[in-house]
Every structure is written in structure tokens, then in C-alpha cells.
Amino acid sequence: MAISSTKDVPNTSATPEHVAIIMDGNGRWASQRFLPRTAGHAKGVQSVRRAVETCGNAGVRYLTLFAFSSENWRRPADEVSLLMRLFVQALEREVSRLQEQGVRLRVVGDLSPFEPKLQELILQAQESTAQNDALHLTIAANYGGRWDILQATRRMLAAHPELAAHPDQLDEQLLSNYLSMAWAPEPDLFIRTGGEQRISNFLIWQLAYTELFFTDCYWPDFGEAELRQAFDWYSTRERRFGRTSAQVYGSAKT
Ligand code: FPP
Secondary structure (H helix, E strand, O other): OOOOOOOOOOOOOOOOOEEEEEOOOHHHHHHHOOOOHHHHHHHHHHHHHHHHHHHHHHOOOEEEEEEEEHHHHHOOHHHHHHHHHHHHHHHHHHHHHHHHOOEEEEEEOOOOOOOHHHHHHHHHHHHHOOOOOOEEEEEEEEEOHHHHHHHHHHHHHHHOHHHHOOHHHOOHHHHHOOOOOOOOOOOOEEEEOOOOOOOOOOOOOOOOOOEEEEOOOOHHHOOHHHHHHHHHHHHOOOOOOOOOHHHHOOOOOO
16 A cells, blocks of 8 residues: 555655656757757657666666656647657567566556557556566656546545445545555656746646656756756755654654
8 A cells, every 4th residue: 555645754765766757848959959849759768768777777666757648639740649659669669678677667647549559569568567676667648647636536436435425434545546656655756857847737646745856958868967966956855744854853752
């Protein structure tokens, strides 16, 4: 059962256990170079590879990447179809590398609008990496935090119809068991590249106590050094989870 940061004080260490990233700035990276936006996404795949490697080497256990939001369908049709092709290619080409690195891949989000071939590749990749445990890589695709809370509520009520008559029996822990990443701890460190400072409907429930790191660096330029810088910044944060500083350092009565 997942620990809830609003109820329990999780054990934390200098290295984040779970890193969640919004990979923003691909389009602007490309425009600066007079390239089509899609070239930025293609370049962004290399940064995904680097992030997986760096997290694995640094001892991060969970890496969650926001690859396609529920709102990204609003983009031009050719950009959406290029992104879908990139997912297909990445799944076809990268799974053997993930195997070598001991990476378990999962995809979360509403996958029903994706074409059957992509859905099939996702299932295959999830199954073939299911025994790996070195790094848990999650790709959020057609994902939205509000969608996640809604789907969790629907599934929970279907499993516990008695709750409708006894809503007082519903608690945070029960609902969070139905979120699409219920098996993972909440993110310790959230990173957004590309200069914007917002969460954009990413893991909105799970980010309640996460440290938020924003950088102007565009995602295609975000490499090992930039990721390590974010880890260094994280290691300086004092995570209080509602306690006082004195409590955190053990110099006050609890
Ligand atoms: C945001 O940049 C990025 C995306 C919507 C897509 C992210 C996709 C990738 C990095 C490639 C594929 C990933 C995998 C996991 C295979 P943006 O287009 O919003 O950039 P902008 O803000 O500069 O326009």
C-alpha cells in the first residue's frame, strides 16, 4: 500500500527515490534552429535515453515522464501523428536496451484512443520488462491528473458500492489505491524544463509534497549535468511534511 505524505512522514534521502519530469521546450528548441517542431521531439527522445541512464546510475528507483497530456490532442494533426510514431519507434527499438539496464517500463493514461498497434506494443513492452526492478520507468501518455482522480473514483465505487451510502468510510488511502500509479511512492522531485512554472495537470494528487524544480533549459538540451544539478538542488531541500524545522532535526519534542 502506498504511503500518503499527508498522513505519514516518509523516509527521505539525499537522492530522490521518485523523479517526475515534464519534458517541455522541444518545439522552441527546434524553432530556434529553424527546424520543424517535430525535430525537437525527435531530439527529445535522446534526452529520455540520457535521463533513464543517469537516473539508473544515480540510484533513483522511479522515473516518470509526461510524454503526452490529455490536452496534447489539440496540437496540429501532423505533430500528434509524429509523436505517436516516436512512441512506436521507441517501443520497437529501445526495449532491448531497457532489458539490459534492468528497467521495468509501464505506460499510464487513457490508452483507448491510441491505435491498436501502439496499444499492443505497449502491452508487449510492459510484459517483457515486468521482471526488471533496477529502475521503474513510467511514461504518462494521454494522461491527466484530473482524469486519474476520476478514473480512481469510478473504479473504487465499482469495487465498493457500499461507499455511496457511507461516504464517511472513504479515506485518502482507499482512493489513492486506485490511482494509476498506486504501486509507486509519491514523487520526491518534480522537474519541468522549458521555463514554464506550472504543473499542467500532471500527477496532481501525488505532487502534494513534492519538491518542485523549474529550469529554463529546453528538454533536448537537458543532459546528465543538468539532471545532476537538479539532484544537487534536491539534496539541499529541507522536507518537513508539515513539521517544524526543529522537529525535522530532532531538537524539539514531537
Ligand atoms: C513538450 O514540448 C513535449 C511534448 C509534448 C512531448 C514529449 C515527447 C518526447 C520528449 C519524445 C517522445 C518521448 C518518448 C517517451 C518516446 P513542447 O512541444 O510543448 O515544446 P514547446 O513548449 O517549446 O512548444
